Amino acid sequence: MKKTNCRMCKSSNIQKFLDLGFSALADNFLTLKQLEESETFFPLTVNTCQNCGLCQLGYVVPPELMFNQDYPYDSSTTKTGRDHFTKMGIEICEKFELEQNSLIIDVGSNAGVLLDAFKSKKMRVLGIEPSSKLANIAIKKGIDSIIDFFSGKLIKKILNEYGKVSVITGTNVFAHIDDLDDFMKTADSLLVEDGLIVIEAPYLVNLLENLEYDTIYHEHLSYLSVKPMIKFCQKFDFEIFDIEEQSIHGGTLRYFIGRKNKRKITNNVSNYLELETKKEIYSRKRLENFANSVKHHRKILMELLHDLKKDGKKIVAISAPAKGNTLLNYCKIDSEILSYVTERNPLKIGTFTPGMHIPVYSDEKLLEDQPDYALILAWNFSDEIIKNNSNFQENGGKFIIPTPEPKIV
Ligand SMILES: [Zn+2]
Structure with missing residues (x-):
């Protein structure tokens, strides 16, 4: 489906700046038998929003075609990945002094590596993962997982069965979601008053500076940067109060998001805004x-x-x-x-x-x-x-x- 307006600010003033031609779905590895069948290629173009600055794909492939039981990405394959997520879980518990038994939800929980770390710090954990193959690996390790996409239709089930949530994490998943309004509204319904959303996503500045154009594929619907993210969070009475840079995936930002006026906003946020101005990433x-x-x-x-x-x-x-x-x-x-x-x-x-x-x-x-x-x-x-x-x-x-x-x- 062609995307005709901005996912974050809804402006229709969007302009294409990159065309990578037509591409097969990047995670649809084929069996020998499938080689004899037809394969679908989808347009791979990137637009920029002239209003808020968000970069997003010009064409959205239905998520069911990408994140199904055959989805092969397993973040526990590399030691770098495992170490990163283990450290992240422990750091979040310590930085925010989370009480034991706080409920943590990981959206796109994969095989449960990040939740493993939270569990080791005595948190209650719940994974939301649409790929049954990956979710079952986590379930076998004793990590409760709902095999589904994170959306408003899970609110009742989660609140009834698990209660209110202290932290919602999403690593390399926020940029995969088409309806981000639904993500924020769902998070708002689930979170305790001083609850947190922690998002990790590759940073547009690094993508542009280091020519990481291969990180553009149909699963990655948005290419995030700080300026549009700030504006977007405001719509839901949330705010970004801190940002950390992580080296994984060629330069990733970790956004800490909470309800408005609950926490002091660190200088990191304005520093990244300045960096974006200096690097002119919003200029045509x-x-x-x-x-x-x-x-x-x-x-x-x-x-x-x-x-x-x-x-x-x-x-x-x-x-x-x-x-x-x-x-x-x-x-x-x-x-x-x-x-x-x-x-x-x-x-x-x-x-x-x-x-x-x-x-x-x-x-x-x-x-x-x-x-x-x-x-x-x-x-x-x-x-x-x-x-x-x-x-x-x-x-x-x-x-x-x-x-x-x-x-x-
Ligand atoms: Zn926009």
């Missing part, structure tokens, strides 16, 4: 420059890969995150260039990448086969991937980190 010219840099990036990455192929080198990719599929689809990197992709997530091994149909094997294949080059698609975990595969490098293999500019290490 800056966004057009970004779009030009994206085109240039595709050109130099493809020249590098084609040159290596001309020299007879065997290239594969290591790690198959959703973002990798934006890169592969936009640059048209297919199985003629990459022989295969390796991955640790068992839900992806044995499948084919969406759109480009490159086979996915387990990481062990990299050492057995010892190709010449391995393109790191999950560049945000480059350090961990290189460390885990030091044997590949010792045997003469080289890694290619694609972003912000292609680099061989």
Whole structure:
């Protein structure tokens, strides 16, 4: 469905600045049998709201097509991810001195890594997760989870069965939600008076500065920044009272949101607003420059890969995150260039990448086969991937980190 107005301020004054063509759904890894069926490609464009500054996709794919039982993202796959969420849970408990047995809800709770941390601090926890496969992993670990999308229709059930909520967390989920008004109204109904919403989402400034255009895919409906977020929260009598920067996913902001006038607003909030002005992220010219840099990036990455192929080198990719599929689809990197992709997530091994149909094997294949080059698609975990595969490098293999500019290490 084409999006004709701004998700946050509802203005219809929105303008397209980036067009990544048509792309298959980034997490729809295909089975061998599915390769024989038709695959749907959706437009992948980004607009900016001239009124509040929000960047959002021009086309919204129905969430049921993306976040279903086959959804393969498991935030516990990487140690970096596990450590991040464990630390986050503990930090929130300590920073706000939460009382034991406070109820914490994690929206998009995945396999329950963040809630595990809250549980270790003696909190009551509830996950909301539409993917039954992932929710069941959490349930098996003893984490109550409702297999559904977070929406107003769950309010009664949650209040009746669990009571009022102290903290609602959403990591990499707020930007996935089309109806954000419903999210805020639902949170408002569930939260205790001094309750908190803690949101983590990749930061638009980092996306633009570091050319992280591959983080643009259909699951990510909004590309968040502080200015539109502040205005949006005000609509619901909430306010952002603190912001912290986290290094995960190439630069993420953690927004602390509470009801108006309940807490002192830290300088961090105004500092980020100043940064956004300085970086001119709301100027049309800056966004057009970004779009030009994206085109240039595709050109130099493809020249590098084609040159290596001309020299007879065997290239594969290591790690198959959703973002990798934006890169592969936009640059048209297919199985003629990459022989295969390796991955640790068992839900992806044995499948084919969406759109480009490159086979996915387990990481062990990299050492057995010892190709010449391995393109790191999950560049945000480059350090961990290189460390885990030091044997590949010792045997003469080289890694290619694609972003912000292609680099061989
Ligand atoms: Zn707007």
